Amino acid sequence: MERPRAWVFTLGTEVVSGLVVNTNAAFLGRRLTLMGFTVSGVLSLPDDIDAISTFLNYVLKKYEPELVVTTGGLGPTYDDITLEAVAKALGRPLILNEEAYTMIREKYLVRGYELTPERLKMAYLPEGAKAIPNPVGTAPGALLKVGRTLVVCLPGVPKEMEEMWVNYVEPSIRELSPAKVSEGSFTLIGVPEASLAPILKNYISMYPRVYVKSNPKGFELNAPVLEIYIAASAPTQEEASGILRKVCEELIQKATNIGGRIRDLRC
Amino acid sequence: MERPRAWVFTLGTEVVSGLVVNTNAAFLGRRLTLMGFTVSGVLSLPDDIDAISTFLNYVLKKYEPELVVTTGGLGPTYDDITLEAVAKALGRPLILNEEAYTMIREKYLVRGYELTPERLKMAYLPEGAKAIPNPVGTAPGALLKVGRTLVVCLPGVPKEMEEMWVNYVEPSIRELSPAKVSEGSFTLIGVPEASLAPILKNYISMYPRVYVKSNPKGFELNAPVLEIYIAASAPTQEEASGILRKVCEELIQKATNIGGRIRDLRC
Structure with a gap:
């Protein structure tokens, strides 16, 4: 669609x-x-x-x-x-x-x-x-x-x-527009934006109906702080929420694997 | 220019x-x-x-x-x-x-x-x-x-x-850009925007290098409140300030003539 x-x-x-x-x-x-x-x-x-x-x-x-x-x-x-x-x-x-x-x-x-x-x-x-x-x-x-x-x-x-x-x-x-959209976000601490870039790049090709964006929010105790925003679109609200949760879980897994800490999770 | x-x-x-x-x-x-x-x-x-x-x-x-x-x-x-x-x-x-x-x-x-x-x-x-x-x-x-x-x-x-x-x-x-710009504003109470419209319209043709804009700010005791913003552009800062003051004085004169009250004058 x-x-x-x-x-x-x-x-x-x-x-x-x-x-x-x-x-x-x-x-x-x-x-x-x-x-x-x-x-x-x-x-x-x-x-x-x-x-x-x-x-x-x-x-x-x-x-x-x-x-x-x-x-x-x-x-x-x-x-x-x-x-x-x-x-x-x-x-x-x-x-x-x-x-x-x-x-x-x-x-x-x-x-x-x-x-x-x-x-x-x-x-x-x-x-x-x-x-x-x-x-x-x-x-x-x-x-x-x-x-x-x-x-x-x-x-x-x-x-x-x-x-x-x-x-x-x-x-x-x-x-x-018959589409439904589900949105979520979390804060990621300790991973510089450029280290996250190749991971996000994969997502765009894997899930064409998912939008992921990292917004730099400055530094805390010298650790970079990023806000990660995710939106998923699907024919039903249920499907959209399902895709959102899946992408969110996978991203958190990958980000923690390279030393990131998660805060303010809303997925 | x-x-x-x-x-x-x-x-x-x-x-x-x-x-x-x-x-x-x-x-x-x-x-x-x-x-x-x-x-x-x-x-x-x-x-x-x-x-x-x-x-x-x-x-x-x-x-x-x-x-x-x-x-x-x-x-x-x-x-x-x-x-x-x-x-x-x-x-x-x-x-x-x-x-x-x-x-x-x-x-x-x-x-x-x-x-x-x-x-x-x-x-x-x-x-x-x-x-x-x-x-x-x-x-x-x-x-x-x-x-x-x-x-x-x-x-x-x-x-x-x-x-x-x-x-x-x-x-x-x-x-x-060799131009200099001078800006000013005032609040006008008691004149509806549509009553001010013909006055502002005259200004645009009289002074092509003056920008005048009225922004509705709501009502106070049922009287309409408008913010009037004026900008004047000229080759020197002195000329720009001179034009701004002149336009501001004339507008205030005309607005008070139709029952307006002036506040927060910055011209």
């Missing part, structure tokens, strides 16, 4: 210029991996219609991934241009979306604000899109099918994005 | 799968912006030679940016393949670099470890590269000129990357 592929576009000049740390990328990368997707790339671009539509087009045509998620650029300000860029990339017009219009109208009427042109702009989605409700903020999201790719556009404010992701997007995309 | 453009590639399966939060992107975005660069894009890719070389090639040919920085994938393990991907993208061979070899040899001899094939791999850089010393870890960086683009490859461990960036890379690239 081939893992479905996802691309994430985290958009906004504040992201590329380092004004914010890109926690949206980490959140989505984590959730998608757990759902059995391979995250093929995460691209941050400034609020630039040409750059966004160019790269979106390139990724859609070249890779035809099962899923593209964008975050950011859905709000009322002049630099919120994501949907314009998506519409340009797909060659579809932006049209007033009835669902989105209703969502926005209700938000502003409740707070006693007028429906200015800037606010109304948030109700324009690419033709054929479904509006995604935003229970935390005002800008609705958009979900549309482009060839074999599902494109999901979410706001950049983490609280809004996460809430919409968990409550609306995940239930909508579950059918894209 | 056109601002020089930079692209950042933050490489590693642990980045795209959300195992780590991409603080390297934030650090580099911030430092590059302060040095007067426009960060045109930040791309995270898994440890995949084809994907990395494809996108590196695409960015180099399409945009010819002044600077490309890569982080990650320089270590001894099987999935550390960044330099192989860079060499492939540029059509240059990886060769044993004398400087890098000396750096690595000294590191391992001091700690009493052998120079295994995995460790020796870190001394192979693309032909024509200069080795960048790594005062914190073991893998040296690489710096090479490709047409009009300077390509800089750094390790992914934040402590190593940051130390090498500040002490070695910044002094080497200062001549690429």
Whole structure:
């Protein structure tokens, strides 16, 4: 079973210029991996219609991934241009979306604000899109099918994005990936990363659906400390857990054989 | 004066799968912006030679940016393949670099470890590269000129990357950007983002070298709270500070005119 592929576009000049740390990328990368997707790339671009539509087009045509998620650029300000860029990339017009219009109208009427042109702009989605409700903020999201790719556009404010992701997007995309993933980790003390390298290299060829990564965590009393992370993917949760336990046991055996000590075992 | 453009590639399966939060992107975005660069894009890719070389090639040919920085994938393990991907993208061979070899040899001899094939791999850089010393870890960086683009490859461990960036890379690239940047911010209470939007929109057309961004910070006693960030770029620090102060004063004037209150002024 081939893992479905996802691309994430985290958009906004504040992201590329380092004004914010890109926690949206980490959140989505984590959730998608757990759902059995391979995250093929995460691209941050400034609020630039040409750059966004160019790269979106390139990724859609070249890779035809099962899923593209964008975050950011859905709000009322002049630099919120994501949907314009998506519409340009797909060659579809932006049209007033009835669902989105209703969502926005209700938000502003409740707070006693007028429906200015800037606010109304948030109700324009690419033709054929479904509006995604935003229970935390005002800008609705958009979900549309482009060839074999599902494109999901979410706001950049983490609280809004996460809430919409968990409550609306995940239930909508579950059918894209039948895979289950099981994850574990342990801390390994006393084995330098380069001594572990040939052992991990063997694993990648033995188990193509296992991901093993060593992260150096510094030194304790001159002994190198590594965090070993393992993920296993399989059609059922039970199989995935079984593979994880097996790989974990074997790795611990081999690492202790070359003088390593194990701590914080979670496998 | 056109601002020089930079692209950042933050490489590693642990980045795209959300195992780590991409603080390297934030650090580099911030430092590059302060040095007067426009960060045109930040791309995270898994440890995949084809994907990395494809996108590196695409960015180099399409945009010819002044600077490309890569982080990650320089270590001894099987999935550390960044330099192989860079060499492939540029059509240059990886060769044993004398400087890098000396750096690595000294590191391992001091700690009493052998120079295994995995460790020796870190001394192979693309032909024509200069080795960048790594005062914190073991893998040296690489710096090479490709047409009009300077390509800089750094390790992914934040402590190593940051130390090498500040002490070695910044002094080497200062001549690429003559621009100085001045930054300021304030908190604005009581004005919804959409009411501020038309004012900010005017600024972008009036001052093309000023960057203004509003970030929603939630509500206090039902009043919306926005953080307003302003950056101004100019040939001298004095001019940049002058523009920043002017824009800041004008924005505060306009925001208070529509009922806003100012706090935490840093302009």
